[in-house]
Amino acid sequence: MAVSNGVSADEAVMEVNETEVQDAPALRIYEVGYHIAPETKEEDLEKVVATIRSIVEQAGGSFIAEGAPSMTKLAYPMFVREGEKTTEYDRGYFGWLKFEAPVAVARSLEESLKRDKNLFRFIVFQTVREDTRAKYKAPQLREVKRTDVIKQAPRRVEETSAPVSEEDLEKAIQDITAE
Amino acid sequence: MSNNILTQNDIQHVDYKDVDLLKQFINPHGRIMARGKSGLTAKQQRAVEAAIKRARFMGLLPFIQK
Numbered sequence: 001m002a003v004s005n006g007v008s009a010d011e012a013v014m015e016v017n018e019t020e021v022q023d024a025p026a027l028r029i030y031e032v033g034y035h036i037a038p039e040t041k042e043e044d045l046e047k048v049v050a051t052i053r054s055i056v057e058q059a060g061g062s063f064i065a066e067g068a069p070s071m072t073k074l075a076y077p078m079f080v081r082e083g084e085k086t087t088e089y090d091r092g093y094f095g096w097l098k099f100e101a102p103v104a105v106a107r108s109l110e111e112s113l114k115r116d117k118n119l120f121r122f123i124v125f126q127t128v129r130e131d132t133r134a135k136y137k138a139p140q141l142r143e144v145k146r147t148d149v150i151k152q153a154p155r156r157v158e159e160t161s162a163p164v165s166e167e168d169l170e171k172a173i174q175d176i177t178a179e
Numbered sequence: 180m181s182n183n184i185l186t187q188n189d190i191q192h193v194d195y196k197d198v199d200l201l202k203q204f205i206n207p208h209g210r211i212m213a214r215g216k217s218g219l220t221a222k223q224q225r226a227v228e229a230a231i232k233r234a235r236f237m238g239l240l241p242f243i244q245k
Contacts, residue, residue, distance in 0.1 A: 033195070033196070033233075033237055035237065035238065067196070072238075072239070074238035074239075075235075075238050075239060075240050075241040075242075076238060076241050076242060078238060092238070094237070094239075096196065121236075121237060121238065123233060123236060123237055125233065128192065130191070130192060131192075132192035132193070132194040133194050133196065133197060134188070134190040134192070134193070134194065134197050134200050136184075136188050136190060136197065136199065136200045137199070138199040138200070138202065138203070
């Protein structure tokens with residue numbers, strides 16, 4: 001149902017551009033990032049994500065990309081107050097969702113996420129359809145070329161290997177003395 | 180030679196989840212580099228700033244680092 005809605009809305013947008021009709025809902029690309037509380041069980045993560053998805057789907061949104069929640073260490077401790085109680089978080093399951101939806105969704109999604117007790121932080125913002133993840137690899141601090149590599153003495157290798165013929169030995173001695 | 184990392188690596192969009200990339204634009208204290216130092220264009224600098232601030236809010240990057 002969501003897909004068919006999305007398609008019809010897409011056509012509606014085209015109409016807006018052509019004839020400037022006011023009543024068609026404009027679709028925009030949004031991304032939502034969230035932290036699920038670390039005490040949540042691994043098997044319940046899917047349920048929490050499903051509730052977020054259902055909010056978007058009910059409002060006629062369609063999904064573009066998704067990042068599954070994974071345990072992430074926070075760069076600083078976060079404190080969340082719930083009445084009298086304050087909870088400190090130093091880690092959380094971080095996941096994200098990218099979707100296309102009418103403008104009103106952004107606000108209603110924020111409202112309902114605020115009420116979600118499983119999430120201790122989230123962000124909703126407008127973005128672009130293209131994949132924004134950069135394929136960038138941070139450079140290593142320094143690539144040191146080792147110059148002090150110890151080369152195995154060839155003499156030893158010969159000793160450990162199969163018996164050497166007299167001729168080879170003589171040749172080797174001559175090579176050494178010639179230098 | 181410019182030291183514009185975004186142009187050199189052909190990066191069109193800056194994502195707040197790309198922590199490794201954003202770390203190139205903050206100093207050891209966690210502060211955002213000035214344009215003169217980052218070598219970015221004004222448009223790129225604004226995108227990087229927004230991404231770093233989102234990453235900070237979501238706890239992916241620190242606000243300050245001692």
